[in-house]
Amino acid sequence: MTIELYTANTPNGQKPAIMLEEIGLPYQIFPVNISQGEQHTDTFLAINPNGKIPAIVDRSVAGGQRVFESGAILIYLAEKVGKLLPNDGNNRFAVLAWTFWQVGGLGPMIGQWGHFSRSAPEKIPYAIDRYLDESVRLLNVLNLHLTDRTFIADDYSIADIMNYTWASSGLNFIRSAHPDKVENLTELDRWVKVVGDRPAVKRGLAVLK
Numbered sequence: 304m305t306i307e308l309y310t311a312n313t314p315n316g317q318k319p320a321i322m323l324e325e326i327g328l329p330y331q332i333f334p335v336n337i338s339q340g341e342q343h344t345d346t347f348l349a350i351n352p353n354g355k356i357p358a359i360v361d362r363s364v365a366g367g368q369r370v371f372e373s374g375a376i377l378i379y380l381a382e383k384v385g386k387l388l389p390n391d392g393n394n395r396f397a398v399l400a401w402t403f404w405q406v407g408g409l410g411p412m413i414g415q416w417g418h419f420s421r422s423a424p425e426k427i428p429y430a431i432d433r434y435l436d437e438s439v440r441l442l443n444v445l446n447l448h449l450t451d452r453t454f455i456a457d458d459y460s461i462a463d464i465m466n467y468t469w470a471s472s473g474l475n476f477i478r479s480a481h482p483d484k485v486e487n488l489t490e491l492d493r494w495v496k497v498v499g500d501r502p503a504v505k506r507g508l509a510v511l512k
């Protein structure tokens with residue numbers, strides 16, 4: 304009756320750990336060492352053919368239900384327990400829209416900026432600036448959206464979990480390199496603190512350390 308969680312301590316890998324702590328389902332962590340290439344093993348590819356963490360196997364389903372992609376995992380878990388994703392209405396689609404916004408935008412843009420500014424063997428100013436500017440633009444979009452609202456949708460939801468790990472780490476990275484680019488994101492800073500102070504969020508981050 305346990306969820307197997309295949310993950311690592313990265314912004315994408317942290318999301319399902321936080322989710323599982325929030326909803327209280329029993330789970331077991333199977334660490335995948337992505338710097339040693341364990342995401343490319345046949346065993347892992349049988350769970351996620353895309354060879355990236357996170358992924359889960361729900362052993363309470365006959366034969367084991369495999370789910371990969373963090374957004375799909377959080378939707379699956381939310382629907383399994385009926386929490387953190389409204390069943391219908393505008394608010395459901397607000398949660399889904401901000402979930403996909405993170406997977407298609409905030410995560411990849413910050414990730415590519417990190418790659419081109421720190422890991423790439425050749426420093427290409429055009430690529431570094433392009434991904435930095437787009438990351439900053441997206442952080443400003445979220446900051447503006449959070450004006451006059453506590454959470455991303457009406458209530459705390461999977462959209463907050465999806466965006467929290469990337470917004471908090473992205474803000475930290477960009478602030479350390481270009482503090483002038485992320486000044487005055489007061490709504491985002493307030494939301495990062497509210498989400499980060501949740502006991503389940505603290506536990507989800509701690510279990511991966």
Ligand SMILES: N[C@@H](CCC(=O)N[C@@H](CS)C(=O)NCC(=O)O)C(=O)O
Nearest residue numbers: 313315316337355356357372373374
């Ligand atoms: N869209 C995917 C992104 C997953 C992803 O990029 N995972 C990274 C770690 S944060 C990974 O497994 N990297 C190892 C690799 O690319 O080989 C999701 O949201 O789950």
